[in-house]
Amino acid sequence: MPLHLIVVTAERTVLDRTDVQRVIVPTTEGQITLLPMHAPLMASLAIGELVAVTPTGSEAMAVHGGFVQIVRDTVTILADAAERVEDIDEERAEAARARAQRRLAGERITTEEGQVDLLRARLSMERALVRVKVRRRRRGTGAPAMTDRA
Amino acid sequence: MPGGGAVRAIRQRIKSVQNTAKVTKAMELVASSKMRRAQQRAFGARPYASQMRAVLAQLSGYAQGAEDAHPLLASRPVKHFAFIHITADRGLAGGLNANMNRAGATLALEHQPHVERVSVITVGRKGRDFFRRSGFPRLAEFTALGDYPGFEAVRPIARLVIDDFTSGAVDQVFIGYQQFVNTAVQRPTVRQLLPVSSPGGDEDAGATEFIFEPSPEGLLATLLPRYVEMQIFEALLEASASEQSARMVAMRAATDAANAMVQDLTLTYNKARQEMITGELLDIVGGKAALEQGS
Numbered sequence: 221m222p223l224h225l226i227v228v229t230a231e232r233t234v235l236d237r238t239d240v241q242r243v244i245v246p247t248t249e250g251q252i253t254l255l256p257m258h259a260p261l262m263a264s265l266a267i268g269e270l271v272a273v274t275p276t277g278s279e280a281m282a283v284h285g286g287f288v289q290i291v292r293d294t295v296t297i298l299a300d301a302a303e304r305v306e307d308i309d310e311e312r313a314e315a316a317r318a319r320a321q322r323r324l325a326g327e328r329i330t331t332e333e334g335q336v337d338l339l340r341a342r343l344s345m346e347r348a349l350v351r352v353k354v355r356r357r358r359r360g361t362g363a364p365a366m367t368d369r370a
Numbered sequence: 371m372p373g374g375g376a377v378r379a380i381r382q383r384i385k386s387v388q389n390t391a392k393v394t395k396a397m398e399l400v401a402s403s404k405m406r407r408a409q410q411r412a413f414g415a416r417p418y419a420s421q422m423r424a425v426l427a428q429l430s431g432y433a434q435g436a437e438d439a440h441p442l443l444a445s446r447p448v449k450h451f452a453f454i455h456i457t458a459d460r461g462l463a464g465g466l467n468a469n470m471n472r473a474g475a476t477l478a479l480e481h482q483p484h485v486e487r488v489s490v491i492t493v494g495r496k497g498r499d500f501f502r503r504s505g506f507p508r509l510a511e512f513t514a515l516g517d518y519p520g521f522e523a524v525r526p527i528a529r530l531v532i533d534d535f536t537s538g539a540v541d542q543v544f545i546g547y548q549q550f551v552n553t554a555v556q557r558p559t560v561r562q563l564l565p566v567s568s569p570g571g572d573e574d575a576g577a578t579e580f581i582f583e584p585s586p587e588g589l590l591a592t593l594l595p596r597y598v599e600m601q602i603f604e605a606l607l608e609a610s611a612s613e614q615s616a617r618m619v620a621m622r623a624a625t626d627a628a629n630a631m632v633q634d635l636t637l638t639y640n641k642a643r644q645e646m647i648t649g650e651l652l653d654i655v656g657g658k659a660a661l662e663q664g665s
Contacts, residue, residue, distance in 0.1 A: 228421055230521045230603055232414040249583045262429065263583035264592050287593060289425055296421050300596075 221256050223290075225272050227281070227297040234281070234302045237272065243295050244271040245288050260291045265299060267346050269354045280305045282354045284347050301347075305354055313351035320345035377646055380639040384632055391628035397462065398621035404517055405553070405614035411518060412550060412607040419604050426597055428580065429590055430568035440587070441536050442594040445565045448541040451485045452509060452534070453477060454527065454563065456547035456605055457497035458613040459513055464620035466548060466556060466613060467496035473558035474546050478506055489540075493527065493606070509534070517614070519606045521599070528599040535564045547605040548612035554619060556612035563601055566594055 225243055227235040243254045246268025254261075265286040272279045286299040323341040430443070455474045457467045474497065478488050489507040492498040498511045510530055515523045534540040543564040548556040582589055 226417070226421070228418040230415055230418050230600060231411065233417050247583060259581055260579060261581045261583065262425065262589055264589055286596075287422075287425060287589070289428075296425070298418060298422055298425065298596075 221293055223256055224294045227299060227302050229299050229302050234304065237274065239274050240272045241275065242273045246270065247288065254290050254295055256293050258290050262289045267350055269350060280354050282308060282350045308351050308355045310352060310355045313348045316344060317348035317352060320348060374646060377642045380635055380642060384635045384639060387628050387631050387635065391625050394621045394624040394628060398618055398625055401614050401618035401621060405611065405618050407518065408611040408614045412611040415604055415607050419600055422597060422600055426568055426593060429586060429593060440590045440594055442564060442566050446541055448485050450487045450540045451481045451542050452489045452491060452540045453544035453546055454491045454493060455497045456609045457494035459495040461496060462620060463613055463617040466616035470548055470558050471497060471500040473560060475504065477544065477546060477560050517610060519610060521603055524599050524603045524606065527602055531564060532595055532598060545602065545605050547609040550608045550611040550615065553615045556616055563598060566597060
């Protein structure tokens with residue numbers, strides 16, 4: 221019995237597949253792999269790479285926080301944002317990373333507002349890094365998801 | 371000539387009504403394409419909303435009896451009642467904004483006798499202008515969210531109500547918006563936002579033993595603010611789909627009315643023109659007869 225994987229964000233359904241053999245999910249407590257017959261679980265999602273392994277290959281996406289739930293072989297991912305690997309614009313992600321880095325390296329921050337800015341920059345840095353990582357990892361590895369769309 | 375001026379006036383009126391019809395037709399087309407996109411967005415958000423409700427139902431079923439599991443769940447005596455009032459920025463959408471404003475005013479007046487203070491947070495220019503005149507204190511005004519508000523538009527609104535609620539400045543928060551039923555029907559809808567009343571999904575909540583990572587309380591703490599944001603987002607999407615549909619319908623009605631008017635005016639115009647020609651002919655004939663008699 222394969223898993224049913226649903227990835228939704230507030231704006232749309234990103235992925236809905238019923239032939240998933242296992243899902244590797246980044247949670248705030250660490251990376252976990254969900255297999256069929258998993259005990260019901262609810263966890264909060266970290267910023268990281270989500271991989272769904274199917275009989276024909278695997279599908280990777282960058283997820284940016286949210287929730288994961290598995291009940292009766294249905295995995296539901298409520299993501300704050302999720303991008304499939306083929307939708308990631310590496311140049312943009314790289315640019316965002318550079319921008320965040322500059323901001324982090326910038327002047328000393330004392331105000332509360334500055335602290336928020338700093339936090340934001342750190343988060344956007346983290347997101348950008350994940351995007352770049354997911355994108356790079358999946359390129360030229362012969363993953364069907366990529367060759368199909370190349 | 372007495373008839374000529376009237377005829378010219380009718381002709382001008384036809385022209386002007388035709389121009390109006392052209393404008394309303396264009397607005398109808400614009401609204402209908404925006405409506406399609408707005409509806410798609412509203413439907414696109416539904417899976418997330420329903421999944422999140424399911425998760426929350428299960429989670430709070432787990433933390434049952436513990437209303438104080440999280441501050442956003444705790445209800446307390448209401449001294450300060452606030453509501454988020456969502457309207458469109460622009461008019462020309464039939465009764466849409468007026469109906470919403472009426473619903474908002476009703477809500478405010480209903481609560482007023484029972485609480486010390488009723489205040490409103492307006493989203494959209496039409497509601498803002500309405501409540502500026504009403505005298506109810508306004509906690510904040512949000513306008514120009516655009517035709518397709520993104521999730522990031524929600525954050526400041528959610529932050530405001532969550533902060534005010536947790537700090538105790540506000541004890542209860544409602545949200546009112548035009549629910550999109552179908553293209554012809556939009557319904558002013560009002561519901562409670564804070565304290566979060568968990569969606570009734572008690573069928574299999576508690577029946578399933580969950581593993582929680584980190585803890586149910588930890589998950590609740592991250593889920594609840596999201597849930598509030600999601601509800602506001604949903605309301606914005608519904609309101610935007612409603613606005614475009616209402617405008618499309620209103621503009622179609624206006625175009626139809628203008629065309630009917632053009633038809634009426636054309637009839638009147640033809641009649642007046644004929645009368646004028648008849649009058650002229652009579653004048654000529656009469657003049658000629660007079661000449662002949664004179665010779």
